[in-house]
Amino acid sequence: MPSLPSDRQSIPVGQIALMEQLGLSLPEPHVRSYIINGARRTVERPDRTEHFYPPQYLVGETVRDHLRFTLRYEAFDLRVLIAAFGQMGGGEIARWVMDEPTGAYSRRAWFLYEHFTGERLDLPDITMGNYVDALDAGRHIVATPVNSPRHRVRDNLLGTRDLCVTVRRTETLKELRQARLDLLAQQLITQYDPHTLARAVTYLYTKETRSSYDIEGETPSHDRFEGFVRVLREAATFTPTPEALVRLQNQIVDPRFAVSGVRDNQNYVGEATRFGEYVHYVCPKPEDVPTLMRGWSALTERLLNDPQIDPVIAAACIAFSFVFIHPFEDGNGRIHRFLIHHTLAKRKYSPPGVIFPVSASILRSKDKYDEVLETFSRPLLAHLSYELNEQWEMTVPGDTYPLYRAFDATAFAEYLYARVRETVERDLKEELSWITAYDDVYAIVTGVVDMPDRMARNLTRYFVQEGGRLSNHKRRQFSQITEAEIAEMTALMARLFRPERESGDTG
Structure with missing residues (x-):
């Protein structure tokens, strides 16, 4: 003793x-x-x-x-x-x-x-x-x-x-779970008619796709963009088998970088500097990937089918463990975020047919996303060695499998839960409110002047963006409409935006 x-x-x-x-x-x-x-x-x-x-x-x-x-x-x-x-x-x-x-x-x-x-x-x-x-x-x-x-x-x-x-039980996770964000989302969408909801959902799928690519600084072709939207819409019916993951990778990357299986080379995440490569993350050695993916498949099956495990925590464990394995040469980040939606949809946490644009929340505070990823990657770098040759190809000596086969995923569960909360309380609510306001303003605009539809849409969009007003700069685009007609529209829609103005005046 x-x-x-x-x-x-x-x-x-x-x-x-x-x-x-x-x-x-x-x-x-x-x-x-x-x-x-x-x-x-x-x-x-x-x-x-x-x-x-x-x-x-x-x-x-x-x-x-x-x-x-x-x-x-x-x-x-x-x-x-x-x-x-x-x-x-x-x-x-x-x-x-x-x-x-x-x-x-x-x-x-x-x-x-x-x-x-x-x-x-x-x-x-x-x-x-x-x-x-x-x-x-x-x-x-x-x-x-x-x-x-x-x-x-x-x-x-x-x-x-x-x-x-x-995953450790923490006060943060306890509070987030008690918020019952799934019920909040369900209650929110029941306040809107099916047509309004369908239009909002269409935009949310587009928003999630654009944000997921923006996180990685990529601009996809129109076909790849629309392909990812289709993939997201089918998230609930996706089955994450090895073959299905390969097909998914092929659908969302440039065809030149489509794969036929998991990688057989040493991969890493880095960025170019004046003097070479700055390494952010060393991926598992290629010989360890098949074992890790076998474990990932078993872990995923258990978490997807166990009602005892909170769906958001399950999504964090599934998605972040996948991205740390980094099984493919390209597309790992997008698949990682797709797996979040797959899990939430499969576990019926997100309402049927509705997507929480988590990537939009990530993009708004990308520094926090990088920070949470670094809670895994930075300590790892201190406990392994690697070498880069003249072509910046990496080799990793020694047995590094123990560093990847088990880890504490609490930080990732807390991070994802916070993003889901923001998407429910901000993105979903804002989009549904915007469409409702748009429809009300469009009815006023077209009720005052019978104008071409494209003009009506543009004018409506500007009125909504500016809280029922029309700036002088935007006003010049509608020379065919008289000042009296603009004034009538503004007066009619004042009741729609008065609460926002009063709130702004007191704030």
């Missing part, structure tokens, strides 16, 4: 201590625990959560002690546990189970060890005792459990041994 900490000292415990003791070269977990000479408290920082425990929580110095603490008290990062299992071997786990054959923590460690290493320890199956959860449902978002009779453990992981993410 280590000595008690002094007044100014803190002793690492749990998964952060496992990393130090076993010399694990990994990005540090979000949750970090310490023993202090003081009261129990938690400090939330942008990049980590620190738990401070009083001296009575002090444990021994063995790997088993810290593993027990992790399983008992922490919302842990599976990447740390998997790496720890690889370093410590099965002997320590077997001895722990033999010492405590019915212990909850020993059985959970045993299950996780065999599940992720694929090694079956020389231990008899457990035949008595209650089942325990692999993940603590009070600290993690969990799947509907599947019993593992050998360990008497309920497998409630979000993925499989090939690819598994974890």
Whole structure:
């Protein structure tokens, strides 16, 4: 047992201590625990959560002690546990189970060890005792459990041994889930007639397509643009098999860069500088992609079909894990965002036939999108090496698969939920309101003057854009219409825009 900490000292415990003791070269977990000479408290920082425990929580110095603490008290990062299992071997786990054959923590460690290493320890199956959860449902978002009779453990992981993410329960996610944005969207659209809704939805699909390409700084051809709109409209019926993903990639990229399967070369995300390439993200090695995609398919199937898992959290796990695998040479970002819509539609979170233009929200604050992606990519770069040749082709030495097969997806779930909230409360509402205002103004404009339809549409658009007024600059485009007629239109539509003007005057 280590000595008690002094007044100014803190002793690492749990998964952060496992990393130090076993010399694990990994990005540090979000949750970090310490023993202090003081009261129990938690400090939330942008990049980590620190738990401070009083001296009575002090444990021994063995790997088993810290593993027990992790399983008992922490919302842990599976990447740390998997790496720890690889370093410590099965002997320590077997001895722990033999010492405590019915212990909850020993059985959970045993299950996780065999599940992720694929090694079956020389231990008899457990035949008595209650089942325990692999993940603590009070600290993690969990799947509907599947019993593992050998360990008497309920497998409630979000993925499989090939690819598994974890999502911590946070106050942010709790508040966002309680907002019931799906019900808010449903209540909003029921206020409008089907024709108005259909016109709004058509625009929202166009807006999502344009924004998704704009995020990547691309200007697609008309055919590719319309093709992506069609793809989005079919998101609910899409089945994300390997073959379907390849067909999807072929539909949304330039035909010259269509693929027939996952990539077989080392890829990375970077930008050109005066002196070479600045690397933002190193993708998994090509030999690891088939295994990761097999894991992604299993994770996706589980999250799409498990009603216990929140649909927005499921969408974040599916979409972000896909983009981090980066299985294709081109189109990964657009497919990543398409998968968000696929999940929300498949899980019936977005109303039937309606799309939440998440990419528009991303585009409005692209710096935040880049920041959340960097919470995965930046720590990764510190724990792998790479080389670039004269053609800027990359090679990555060593075994890097452990860096990608498990990660904490909490930040991505929180980020996506915030984007969905903005699209429901802003984009969906604004578009429906705009179309309603447009129809009302169009009726006034054409009621005062019987004019060509294109002229009426343009005049209506300007009136709506300017809150029922017409600027002198725009007025010059309609010389055929008299001042008296413009004044009559303005007077008739004043009632439509008066609430906005009064609100603006008081603001």
